[in-house]
Amino acid sequence: MSEPYKLGDLVWAKMKGFSPWPGRVAIPTPELKPPKKASNVQCIYFFGTNNYAWIEDNNIKPYQEFKEQLIKSSKTAAFKEAVNQIEEYIENPEKFGDLDDHGRSAEEEFDKLKDVLEEEEARESRGEPEEGSSPEVKKKSATPKIRLGNSKVKAVKRSSSAGLKGTPRKKAKSGSVSRSFTDSDLATEKPSMLNHSFSKKSSLLHRPSNILRPDTPPLDLENVSETLLEKNIKASQMKFGFLGLGIMGSGIVKNLLNSGHKVVVWNRTAAKCKDFEKVGATIAVTPCDVVEEADITFSCVADPQAAKEMVFGNCGVLHCPTLESKGYVEMTSIDADTSHDIVEAISGKGGRYLEAQIQGSKTQAEEGTLIILAAGDRSLFDDCQSCFKAMSKNSFYLGSDIGNASKMNSVLQVVGGVSLAALAEGLALADRAGLNQADLLDVLALTPLASPHLILKGRAMIESSYSTHQPLTHMQKDLKLALGLGDALEQSLPLTATTNEIFKHAKRLGYANHDAAAVYIRARF
Incomplete structure (x- = not known):
């Protein structure tokens, strides 16, 4: 040589x-x-x-x-x-x-x-x-x-x-x-x-991942967002429980506390609760204890299975001595069938149930600018208004029929997931053709296709910056739920099915816990 x-x-x-x-x-x-x-x-x-x-x-x-x-x-x-x-x-x-x-x-x-x-x-x-x-x-x-x-x-x-x-x-x-x-x-x-x-x-x-999931910077719990200050919220005097302090839950609880609400929290990893205790939250040992202490309990966990465990599992919600007049709000992205199972269990013990699906990312959760899609008990929806105001920029009540919110969320995730995959393929094609990808995004921003969300994700794709705002695995899970809804209704969803496979492939490449923008890796390679 x-x-x-x-x-x-x-x-x-x-x-x-x-x-x-x-x-x-x-x-x-x-x-x-x-x-x-x-x-x-x-x-x-x-x-x-x-x-x-x-x-x-x-x-x-x-x-x-x-x-x-x-x-x-x-x-x-x-x-x-x-x-x-x-x-x-x-x-x-x-x-x-x-x-x-x-x-x-x-x-x-x-x-x-x-x-x-x-x-x-x-x-x-x-x-x-x-x-x-x-x-x-x-x-x-x-x-x-x-x-x-x-x-x-x-x-x-x-x-x-x-x-x-x-x-x-x-x-x-x-x-x-x-x-x-x-x-x-x-x-x-x-x-x-x-x-x-x-x-x-x-x-x-x-095939391994080549980019480690970036460390999530610690949440500044004492820093009140300008958006929250502008809302001038009058906090409810009721006590609220919150199950799950993940990417979305942490930001939501931060805004509930900063807007003056009394909150009792539980998380599977107990150490995460300590920081919230320092800024006024009460820590409970089990989900059952949260429900027992609170008037209304929110649940925001990873997936439908985790949501069921909160209710039916050991020390879960149903182990609470009484649910009479207590409210339970499911914010986890779930399918309509899971929502029906939960409402039957809660209402069977005298409780009130509301599904409140959330549209947004980690940033929107921290800023209090999520979109709330709710369905179920109207009185519970009204009782949650001060909380919804703290965590979102708008909340929609879609009727008393359980499943409406889950279905609406699935439809929106189909549009979002397919658009993200299309953007990834477009950027990959531009790169392969020798075009400057930044120029492509600049042009896209001036067309009728312009979307702040897509432009933001496009920048992340170009810079290989996949700090997690919406985990790729959650997007794939939502696409899977949408396909399940399509099967139940005999509605053909060929684009959704293909997009789901693309996200599954990206997960298999090692990008499950990266931001959904990491789907670009699948498109590029």
Whole structure:
């Protein structure tokens, strides 16, 4: 293997379909096996991603020499972060530690790599199979390869100590050959908007996530939103219970407390309740205790099964000695059948029931600008008005028929989910066609299709920023519920069915707990 570049050289390295990216010639990690039948390749560590891959020499350029030419090849946040990191590395390499510390010295690793390459070349020249395997087994277990430059090169993932992993990319069609990384590319190639690396595994069941779910910043419970102040709410003198302090529940309870309501809380993870206790909430030990202490109890948990457990499970709502005249408001996104099961149980013990489905995200929950879709007991809806005013910008009463709110929520989620998948595919197509995705969003914002929500999600897709506002798994769950409603009504929902599969695929890629905007990963790759 020729070595025009030395270990530690800073370079611009280019993978097919991606912009040149700042990197460093590095020692391969243990899992990064040497490519077969490929010459003149280097192992490159990509700054800003913690990924490693084999790159051909003709797809590599010296960093400093081509810095002015290539530093503007992409405008994404990930690219800028990578450039910042390599510049920091130049200024203070000690800050980064030993990038080649894989348990042995660099010299040992490099010598071992040479020995492996020489041994494999000798074995292949003799036509021998890999050690310990028959030709048949070798053929079956061969890892798919990606054409990069004019030779086949395996590109693999590298996990950082934080767990960052490479996202898979589709295998290139047999016989396809990418262009070399030449100066002429700089004038003609449009920059890719994302930084993702290839995976050596082709099975969808084994494709990992390459972006960790960002840490959710702690909720500032004492900071009263301007929206809430403008509402001038007169809090009800009743006591309210709240089951579930997740992404949505936390923001809702914050606004209930800041608007002067008396609230008793319960959460499956008890530690989450401590912060709310500091700002005036009372903590209960079980859901049953919440209902017993409160006049009206809200439930906002993950899914229909969790909602049923709150009512029918051990120490659940039905274990309360009496529900006479007490109110129970189900805010979990559920199907109409589950809602009917809950109302029968609650009303059977003398309680009042209201389903109050919520439209919005984590941000709207914290700002108190959700939309409430309610159905059920009218008197309970009226008793909740001060609470609904604190948590939403509008509440709709859709009648006394239980299930109306759940059905309306499903319809809205169908529109939202299909639109999000369509946006993801549009951005992926633009990127593949060499168009600037930011320009696409700017144009979209001026058309009749303009939507603040879609523009916001589009920005997140471009920047690979999937901080969770609405979990992707929740969107997929809502699409599944909508399909169930369609089946019950014999209503064909082909677009919804396809969109559901797209979101399911994104979940399988490891993005279940990322924001729903991460569906772009499925569309792009």
